[in-house]
Amino acid sequence: MKGVRHYPGFLGIAVACLVVLYAPLVVVTIYSFNDSPSITTWGGFSWRWYADVFTGPEAERFGAAAWNSVTIAVLAATASTAIAVAAALAMIRGGRFRGKSATYALINLPLLVPEIVTAVATLIFFSAIGLTTGYLTILIAHITFCIPFAYLPIAARLSGIEEVYEQAARDLYATRAQAFRLVLLPLLMPGVISGYLLAFIISLDDFIITNFVKGAGMETLPTAIFGSVKQGIKPNIMAISTLMLAVSVLFVSLSYLVNRIGQKTRA
Amino acid sequence: MAGAPLPPPAGGTGWKGLTIPLLIPAWAVVGIFMLLPVLLMVVYSFLTKEFRGGVVWDFTLAAYDQFFLNRGLFGDEPPVIEWTYISIFWRSIWQAALATLACLLVGFPTAWFIATRPAAQRTVWLFLITIPYWVNLLIRTVSLKFLIRENGPLNDSLMSLGLITDPLPLVNTNLAVQLGLFYSYLPFMVLPVYAAVERYNFALSEAAADLYAGRWTILREIVLPVVRPGIVAGCILVFVPSLGAFLAPDLLGGAKTYMIGSLIDEQFRGSQGNWPFGAAVSVVLMTMVLLVLLWQARAAARGARG
Amino acid sequence: MSTAIDISSVVKRYGTATALHGVSMEIRDNEFFTLLGPSGCGKTTLLRCIAGFEDVTGGEIRLFGRNIAALEPNQRPVNTVFQQYALFPHMSVIDNVAFGLKMKGVALAERRAVAGRMLEMVHLSDFADRMPAQLSGGQQQRVALARALAPAPKVLLLDEPLSALDLKLRQAMRVELKTLQEQTGITFVFVTHDQEEALTMSDRIAVMSQGRVQQIGTARDIYESPHNRFVADFIGETNLIEVDVTAVSGGMADVVLPGGHRLRCPAETTATGRHHLSIRPERLSLTGTGELTGTVERVVYLGTDLQLLARLADGTPFTVRLQNSARTQVPEAGATVGLHLEEGAARLLAD
Numbered sequence: 037m038k039g040v041r042h043y044p045g046f047l048g049i050a051v052a053c054l055v056v057l058y059a060p061l062v063v064v065t066i067y068s069f070n071d072s073p074s075i076t077t078w079g080g081f082s083w084r085w086y087a088d089v090f091t092g093p094e095a096e097r098f099g100a101a102a103w104n105s106v107t108i109a110v111l112a113a114t115a116s117t118a119i120a121v122a123a124a125l126a127m128i129r130g131g132r133f134r135g136k137s138a139t140y141a142l143i144n145l146p147l148l149v150p151e152i153v154t155a156v157a158t159l160i161f162f163s164a165i166g167l168t169t170g171y172l173t174i175l176i177a178h179i180t181f182c183i184p185f186a187y188l189p190i191a192a193r194l195s196g197i198e199e200v201y202e203q204a205a206r207d208l209y210a211t212r213a214q215a216f217r218l219v220l221l222p223l224l225m226p227g228v229i230s231g232y233l234l235a236f237i238i239s240l241d242d243f244i245i246t247n248f249v250k251g252a253g254m255e256t257l258p259t260a261i262f263g264s265v266k267q268g269i270k271p272n273i274m275a276i277s278t279l280m281l282a283v284s285v286l287f288v289s290l291s292y293l294v295n296r297i298g299q300k301t302r303a
Numbered sequence: 304m305a306g307a308p309l310p311p312p313a314g315g316t317g318w319k320g321l322t323i324p325l326l327i328p329a330w331a332v333v334g335i336f337m338l339l340p341v342l343l344m345v346v347y348s349f350l351t352k353e354f355r356g357g358v359v360w361d362f363t364l365a366a367y368d369q370f371f372l373n374r375g376l377f378g379d380e381p382p383v384i385e386w387t388y389i390s391i392f393w394r395s396i397w398q399a400a401l402a403t404l405a406c407l408l409v410g411f412p413t414a415w416f417i418a419t420r421p422a423a424q425r426t427v428w429l430f431l432i433t434i435p436y437w438v439n440l441l442i443r444t445v446s447l448k449f450l451i452r453e454n455g456p457l458n459d460s461l462m463s464l465g466l467i468t469d470p471l472p473l474v475n476t477n478l479a480v481q482l483g484l485f486y487s488y489l490p491f492m493v494l495p496v497y498a499a500v501e502r503y504n505f506a507l508s509e510a511a512a513d514l515y516a517g518r519w520t521i522l523r524e525i526v527l528p529v530v531r532p533g534i535v536a537g538c539i540l541v542f543v544p545s546l547g548a549f550l551a552p553d554l555l556g557g558a559k560t561y562m563i564g565s566l567i568d569e570q571f572r573g574s575q576g577n578w579p580f581g582a583a584v585s586v587v588l589m590t591m592v593l594l595v596l597l598w599q600a601r602a603a604a605r606g607a608r609g
Numbered sequence: 610m611s612t613a614i615d616i617s618s619v620v621k622r623y624g625t626a627t628a629l630h631g632v633s634m635e636i637r638d639n640e641f642f643t644l645l646g647p648s649g650c651g652k653t654t655l656l657r658c659i660a661g662f663e664d665v666t667g668g669e670i671r672l673f674g675r676n677i678a679a680l681e682p683n684q685r686p687v688n689t690v691f692q693q694y695a696l697f698p699h700m701s702v703i704d705n706v707a708f709g710l711k712m713k714g715v716a717l718a719e720r721r722a723v724a725g726r727m728l729e730m731v732h733l734s735d736f737a738d739r740m741p742a743q744l745s746g747g748q749q750q751r752v753a754l755a756r757a758l759a760p761a762p763k764v765l766l767l768d769e770p771l772s773a774l775d776l777k778l779r780q781a782m783r784v785e786l787k788t789l790q791e792q793t794g795i796t797f798v799f800v801t802h803d804q805e806e807a808l809t810m811s812d813r814i815a816v817m818s819q820g821r822v823q824q825i826g827t828a829r830d831i832y833e834s835p836h837n838r839f840v841a842d843f844i845g846e847t848n849l850i851e852v853d854v855t856a857v858s859g860g861m862a863d864v865v866l867p868g869g870h871r872l873r874c875p876a877e878t879t880a881t882g883r884h885h886l887s888i889r890p891e892r893l894s895l896t897g898t899g900e901l902t903g904t905v906e907r908v909v910y911l912g913t914d915l916q917l918l919a920r921l922a923d924g925t926p927f928t929v930r931l932q933n934s935a936r937t938q939v940p941e942a943g944a945t946v947g948l949h950l951e952e953g954a955a956r957l958l959a960d
Binding site: 057060063119126129139150151158180181243244258274 | 319323326333340341347357412413417431435442455456486511568589
């Protein structure tokens, strides 16, 4: 008997949970270093598929797709974070106003509607207004569905910052703009960075909506990978996957660090 | 200027006057590029399809008729219920429900285990659970397919261990799709349940134990009812995206495991497509999801009051 | 003596709720002025109206003769010490203290020098480069003080600044605050719900309740000559006894005590009839036969004092404080005792 917190077998399940989550990723990472062009047999350790990613026959296609993915993610994350900061200030600091809960629902709408439905609706909309699908339509769609992801950490952080800090700044002769820039914004920063990183990753991650609104000839990394995988999983895909995996891990670590630092300045 | 009416200074921190201007960007972007498209989609579901893909602006119930009713090959027989699409929905619900159940059975003990660790270990566990959530879903699904395919590493190791003699035909089965959904959304179950268990007051369990309740009775009678909101939130976070999932059924399943996501996707691919029908299927899916969310919101509001 | 803050008929409403019902007071220059009252009495609201965080619904506030209604918080020459200090968590101690000077456009070298002097004044020179989270509660409190004093405001507003500290520290800070006020000559407006804090530090106190001023006066005025039941009861401990007033003239009243004894005492009212008499427990002594007679119910030992809980014949509860000295004769529970009222012990209250 170890007290009421202990349940036999829960440790085993927790470990199994981690194994399930990581086994596929670990296996793909290992096989991305497989020298053999066959994906079934192990032919020794090699970097050749990584070289293939950057110089092989598909390098140009994946390079262009990666460029699209990254630039769209940067732009979408920047725009959605800016919109989310403004919205959070209004929602958290703006007091009560008519239509507040409707606004809250609207901001979170992209989270409530299934992705495939958003994809269909967005495609129909762009087709109805006659906007040719391509880079711009992907970007607009990404900005839109990234807003709630950026909003959540920013709003959470902001509601933890008491108004008294801004009041103290105002009391000490700061103008409204100075109080925002010198006191509120630095305190809000961990939330802004978390929101930005989350929006960035969500944009980079998106397949379904992008696939609907990308138009012919336009590819992002996920749609390019999907196209290749349809023909079977090849070793170079595993190398790309491992690289993207590394980027993701880097981002989580960053966001984790930002939160740690943020907790220290929490008053 | 004594006695003259003065403009009131902004009270508090002065954000109140800026509420509307600050919200305009969010209203505009989400309103125009999300809300408006969804409404337009509902309109499209009542339009007539054009053969090359696209629509003709003639209002009709044809899409819904096609979804729910069968009027025979030439459309002249008395209508009977059309089971094709309803059964695809039914299969999707069933698949999503099984995946949710699996996530709960694994996710709850995991969340409980993490929440009962010392603080430092807890952070590490949470970190490990969060990482896969940040990894591209397509890549995770492809990785899973690589692992479980007929001559993949899983079958290889099971055969070399002598546990099986022939490779398990996992890919293209319902089980593979469920596994894919389970794998895709497991972190969505662990995190909210963890948040609920972390707030759980363990003195309640001790009080129950003091009053002669056994471990599993405590779990059933005390813990589960108290952390229920977290469990409900986790279930919805798994169930809703599973229902409209596209990648897992498309990559891991086959013709027999066809789900809503693929059905919708197909309506917008090339000249075979039927936009009004695809819109109608989307409307049905969205309605189901919104009903589930509404039910949860009401349950949560009741819980908050009780 | 000139007036620092002139508050006249200030009304503050939040929707249908009224926080201040026409509050008026004059706070003098160089004064340690305290707003005292239970939570929700409007004292913090009034302070926030002076600071500019709330706009007044009616009436006006003049700062050294100037109506400040149209001024933003950053345009008012007053600084605030906040209840939970509100030190900027992302700035070092010295940057916190220098913040106001920086906003006023003071050059770096000078604001560093002033901030340094301020830290010296609150004995925190060694902590200049620490972050607020690395300081104890008492130290944070002193940084908040230094920060608010650094821009040399004309008035310093203090919103329950000692409430987050433990008892020992609170007592030490009282002395320190009073000394600082005398040293700097700045008008302090201090908000508290702790009457002991108010009595020990203030030049004058405004007792507030339910959005109204109940009494303004020195600590002695308020304790010895409470105007009404609220003030008498809120400040210190008192016995409130219902009496018949037979005549009032020249600020003195003739009253009939329960038990029939007649007494002449100072009065806050001019009306006859049923009124309350306030008698401080320490202004009573035990005698064989006194103005009042009661039955002892319980004797509570308090260290320096003994507290006698008794009841008059008509059931009114009654408390007497006796000094714990060797000479004190302590009656048993159940004993009947006579109570003698010292000269000027009783005061007839307004309501």
